[in-house]
Amino acid sequence: MAKKTIVVKLGTSVLTSGTEKIDRAHMVELVRQCAQLYKQGHDIIVVTSGAIAAGREHLGAPELAPTMANKQMLAAVGQSQLIFIWQSLFNIYGLNVGQMLLTRADLDDRERFLNARDTMRALLDNRIVPIINENDAVATAEIKVGDNDNLSALAAILANADTLMLLTDQEGLFTADPRNNPDAKLIEVVDVIDDEIRQLAGGTVGCLGTGGMATKLQAAEIACRSGIDVVIAAGFAKDVVLRIAAGKRVGTLFPSHISPLESRKQWILAGPTPSGIVIIDDGAVNAITQNGSSLLPKGITAVSANFKRGDVIQLQSLQGKLLGRGICRYTSDELATIAGCHSCDIESKLGYGYGAVAIHRDDLVLF
Ligand SMILES: Nc1ncnc2c1ncn2[C@@H]1O[C@H](COP(=O)(O)OP(=O)(O)O)[C@@H](O)[C@H]1O
Numbered sequence: 001m002a003k004k005t006i007v008v009k010l011g012t013s014v015l016t017s018g019t020e021k022i023d024r025a026h027m028v029e030l031v032r033q034c035a036q037l038y039k040q041g042h043d044i045i046v047v048t049s050g051a052i053a054a055g056r057e058h059l060g061a062p063e064l065a066p067t068m069a070n071k072q073m074l075a076a077v078g079q080s081q082l083i084f085i086w087q088s089l090f091n092i093y094g095l096n097v098g099q100m101l102l103t104r105a106d107l108d109d110r111e112r113f114l115n116a117r118d119t120m121r122a123l124l125d126n127r128i129v130p131i132i133n134e135n136d137a138v139a140t141a142e143i144k145v146g147d148n149d150n151l152s153a154l155a156a157i158l159a160n161a162d163t164l165m166l167l168t169d170q171e172g173l174f175t176a177d178p179r180n181n182p183d184a185k186l187i188e189v190v191d192v193i194d195d196e197i198r199q200l201a202g203g204t205v206g207c208l209g210t211g212g213m214a215t216k217l218q219a220a221e222i223a224c225r226s227g228i229d230v231v232i233a234a235g236f237a238k239d240v241v242l243r244i245a246a247g248k249r250v251g252t253l254f255p256s257h258i259s260p261l262e263s264r265k266q267w268i269l270a271g272p273t274p275s276g277i278v279i280i281d282d283g284a285v286n287a288i289t290q291n292g293s294s295l296l297p298k299g300i301t302a303v304s305a306n307f308k309r310g311d312v313i314q315l316q317s318l319q320g321k322l323l324g325r326g327i328c329r330y331t332s333d334e335l336a337t338i339a340g341c342h343s344c345d346i347e348s349k350l351g352y353g354y355g356a357v358a359i360h361r362d363d364l365v366l367f
């Protein structure tokens with residue numbers, strides 16, 4: 001099987017097996033499957049819910065008023081319990097984990113998005129399993145993603161994932177909420193998420209989870225638009241992670257009809273107004289247009305306007321021809337400092353570096 005990047009989102013319903021306590025035995029089973037995929041060479045990212053449930057359990061299920069501060073307190077206590085459990089379980093398989101607690105602000109701001117992406121990349125490159133949750137202890141309603149289904153779709157985009165698995169306490173999307181409709185039927189494939197599909201999805205009935213099926217459909221929509229296939233399936237089903245990864249029919253599949261690269265390039269072309277222009281020499285023009293190379297600082301001769309890391313900028317030749325657009329990994333000031341330099345000199349010029357390329361070829365669209 002070709003190497004894949006797979007995001008596995010585990011809802012509170014899966015991690016507690018429907019009880020009020022974290023089901024560690026079931027977590028071992030899920031970790032075994034993730035570790036097996038990791039050993040096969042795939043990149044695995046876990047998006048874990050369950051901090052609030054773990055906090056309640058650890059404090060002995062206290063009677064608390066349902067305030068935001070109390071929920072945040074439970075999450076603060078529970079998150080450390082949760083990451084400890086994940087770390088102990090992955091260690092059984094000789095794998096380390098790295099915790100990333102995110103909020104909407106980390107994903108909306110282009111520069112913070114790139115920083116988070118770099119951290120995720122560094123974890124994966126070092127064969128460390130990223131374990132992601134919302135930073136519930138500090139995130140207020142305004143800066144929250146709000147539910148881990150949507151968070152997992154954003155994490156999948158951050159990771160350039162191929163597949164997002166949303167594992168829950170139902171076998172997939174049904175024609176109605178199976179808890180109240182015993183005749184509801186499993187839908188095996190959803191090609192287009194339209195209003196008809198959306199209206200099938202109800203909310204959650206658990207007090208510890210958030211969103212129900214509605215947020216899973218929102219997540220599926222976001223991820224599919226970015227070229228990521230999504231599967232909603234039961235976390236309790238035997239070998240569920242392994243079977244989905246092997247392409248077996250499990251749960252509800254939402255196939256994406258676009259590749260991640262195509263979707264990214266569409267966004268670069270149709271997305272934000274370019275924030276600046278970078279002039280490049282003939283060698284660089286040749287490298288990016290003929291050889292499909294990334295743009296290195298060496299080929300840059302001038303930088304105009306102020307732009308931030310992660311902004312979309314235009315590329316222009318010395319003769320004034322507009323060549324294309326790309327997402328720049330350095331600010332305009334940094335680029336002006338390293339223009340004409342070899343990539344190996346970036347760190348000595350700036351005192352730090354964000355990698356050898358100014359614009360990666362995957363972030364570049366030529367006209
Ligand atoms: N059409 C539907 N098909 C399947 N489940 C549904 C549907 N509508 C609502 N649900 C509910 O969504 C719940 C799963 O969401 P949630 O409780 O948030 O779980 P998780 O903790 O895994 O995110 C199910 O237990 C089910 O009752």
Ligand SMILES: N[C@@H](CCC(=O)OP(=O)(O)O)C(=O)O
Nearest residue numbers: 012050051052147148209210
């Ligand atoms: N971030 C919260 C979970 C939020 C959430 O969306 O829960 P769920 O619906 O169970 O995936 C926690 O760790 O308790």
